[in-house]
Amino acid sequence: MDSIAAVRSRDAIAFSVLDSEVRLGILDSLYDLTVASGPLAGNAAYSTIKADVGVEDSGRFSYHLDKLTDQFVTKTESGYRLAEPGREVVRLRRTGVLTEDPTVEAEPVDGECYRCGGGIQAFYRRGYLVTRCPECIGLIDHELVAEGTLASVSYPPSGVTGIDIETAFDRSHRRSAHTFRAMADGFCPNCGHDVTTTLPPAKGEEPGDDGYGFRHVNHDGMVRFACDHCGRRHISHPLYATDDRDPMARFFARNGIEPGWERVAAVMSWPVTAVGSDLVFETPDGIRFRVDEGLDVSRE
Ligand SMILES: [Zn+2]
Numbered sequence: 389m390d391s392i393a394a395v396r397s398r399d400a401i402a403f404s405v406l407d408s409e410v411r412l413g414i415l416d417s418l419y420d421l422t423v424a425s426g427p428l429a430g431n432a433a434y435s436t437i438k439a440d441v442g443v444e445d446s447g448r449f450s451y452h453l454d455k456l457t458d459q460f461v462t463k464t465e466s467g468y469r470l471a472e473p474g475r476e477v478v479r480l481r482r483t484g485v486l487t488e489d490p491t492v493e494a495e496p497v498d499g500e501c502y503r504c505g506g507g508i509q510a511f512y513r514r515g516y517l518v519t520r521c522p523e524c525i526g527l528i529d530h531e532l533v534a535e536g537t538l539a540s541v542s543y544p545p546s547g548v549t550g551i552d553i554e555t556a557f558d559r560s561h562r563r564s565a566h567t568f569r570a571m572a573d574g575f576c577p578n579c580g581h582d583v584t585t586t587l588p589p590a591k592g593e594e595p596g597d598d599g600y601g602f603r604h605v606n607h608d609g610m611v612r613f614a615c616d617h618c619g620r621r622h623i624s625h626p627l628y629a630t631d632d633r634d635p636m637a638r639f640f641a642r643n644g645i646e647p648g649w650e651r652v653a654a655v656m657s658w659p660v661t662a663v664g665s666d667l668v669f670e671t672p673d674g675i676r677f678r679v680d681e682g683l684d685v686s687r688e
């Protein structure tokens with residue numbers, strides 16, 4: 389494996405190649421002109437891309453196209469097409485995550501606070517979709533989050549641009565569920581490496597050495613996921629992270645508990661007790677689900 393310094397050097401060169409509006413224009417043009425993904429994509433002719441980007445000087449256009457070729461753009465016998473890194477750059481830019489910073493003020497959304505049963509609000513700020521209860525202390529206790537914060541989910545600016553906050557609230561929670569399920573299955577959906585799962589420390593034990601996580605959460609029985617490679621980390625409810633497997637999947641279906649906020653609010657409101665190194669959660673109708681360290685769930 390290459391050293392960190394060697395990887396960093398190659399990445400710096402790759403970013404420097406992107407430091408041109410004309411080159412980003414070429415990537416956008418190719419993305420739109422060749423449409424389909426991967427091996428199904430077509431080619432675009434030199435003259436078509438040039439006209440699309442609007443650069444008249446052929447020397448100048450060729451210079452920029454050459455800089456992108458091999459790494460971001462593939463030259464073929466009949467024209468040019470985007471290589472996967474070029475597609476990734478376009479997709480990343482279209483999320484707005486690099487440069488957009490929209491704010492959406494708090495609005496009431498359809499859902500209930502799992503702590504106090506009050507109405508909840510959602511707002512968007514600095515790349516996070518935040519769900520908050522105006523009536524109680526919420527879940528997260530940290531100087532950087534608003535009082536009453538129940539959930540704070542990183543979500544791209546594109547998800548709240550031209551999309552109302554109620555829809556964004558629903559989608560951000562459904563999206564989180566997919567991320568948590570993958571991590572509960574043992575791998576990181578971002579980078580494909582292994583994930584370490586940690587259940588909360590027993591009473592009297594310190595919550596880990598990195599200062600991250602459990603100590604800022606006003607709730608027992610959460611699980612922490614940490615990717616060993618890219619460092620992606622989340623705290624979730626273990627039954628929310630395993631809601632696509634039985635016995636959870638069948639339980640939710642039978643009780644009509646919908647994915648998204650409704651499901652997370654349901655599991656968050658069930659009392660939890662530690663039994664040895666396992667956690668036991670009890671539903672309102674008296675069903676007990678046991679979660680072990682490997683995140684296997686059984687019905688007692
Ligand atoms: Zn509340």
Ligand SMILES: [Zn+2]
Pocket residue numbers: 576577578579580581615616617618619620
């Ligand atoms: Zn990762």
